Amino acid sequence: MKPLKIVAVSAGLGVPSSTRLLADRLSEATRQRLAGDEPARVVEVHVVELRDLATDIAHNMVTGFPSPALAETIEAVTEADGLIAVTPIFTASYSGLFKSFFDVIDNTALTGKPVLIAATGGTARHSLALEHALRPLFAYLRAVVVPTAVYAASEDWGTGGSGPGGALTERIDRAAGELAALALGRAATAPAAEPADDAFDVVPFAEQLAALRAN
Numbered sequence: 001m002k003p004l005k006i007v008a009v010s011a012g013l014g015v016p017s018s019t020r021l022l023a024d025r026l027s028e029a030t031r032q033r034l035a036g037d038e039p040a041r042v043v044e045v046h047v048v049e050l051r052d053l054a055t056d057i058a059h060n061m062v063t064g065f066p067s068p069a070l071a072e073t074i075e076a077v078t079e080a081d082g083l084i085a086v087t088p089i090f091t092a093s094y095s096g097l098f099k100s101f102f103d104v105i106d107n108t109a110l111t112g113k114p115v116l117i118a119a120t121g122g123t124a125r126h127s128l129a130l131e132h133a134l135r136p137l138f139a140y141l142r143a144v145v146v147p148t149a150v151y152a153a154s155e156d157w158g159t160g161g162s163g164p165g166g167a168l169t170e171r172i173d174r175a176a177g178e179l180a181a182l183a184l185g186r187a188a189t190a191p192a193a194e195p196a197d198d199a200f201d202v203v204p205f206a207e208q209l210a211a212l213r214a215n
Contacts, residue, residue: 005046006034006045006081006183008046008084009050009085011097013088013097019087020047020086022150026150030180034184050101074109077109077110078105082113085098085117086119087134093129102137112144114182114183116179117135118175119150120153122154123153127153147178148171
């Protein structure tokens with residue numbers, strides 16, 4: 001049985017990082033969902049720390065060429081069966097490091113890929129950044145974003161938020177289940193068919209000009 005590959009991208013800057021913590025919890029919840037209904041299924045989980053690639057990303061932005069480490073990370077992300085993308089919220093949106101990483105990936109590479117979006121922040125007031133910033137970003141990249149987005153404010157890490165039955169735990173479990181379903185192909189839609197080569201005729205521009213002069 002072919003292994004299922006889940007890649008989590010964390011744009012946290014600190015050590016330790018609540019963004020990395022959320023990425024780890026989402027990754028583990030997704031792994032459990034994928035392995036739960038098929039004990040023989042192999043699930044490979046890889047967490048990427050963008051802070052370790054910040055210089056490589058900046059160089060790629062100005063040169064157009066990725067370093068070996070960045071190229072390896074981009075390949076892992078684009079070949080994953082499911083992607084978890086987690087960013088801290090800065091000034092009511094995703095971080096610059098997070099956006100720059102997805103800027104250096106080809107804008108067709110994530111087409112049809114299941115993506116779970118998540119974010120961390122100091123206050124729950126920034127939770128809507130998931131809907132007005134992250135979801136449109138991945139919609140533009142033509143990824144398939146799961147319905148449940150996960151936001152963790154500072155207070156969510158207390159016993160009431162992350163303990164058994166807590167609101168954060170429930171959101172994590174629900175989102176992980178949705179990503180697992182998409183990664184397994186249960187809810188994925190078939191990609192649109194490519195138009196046939198002879199679907200339409202291209203009239204050379206010179207002929208179009210000649211037709212206009214004749215009229």
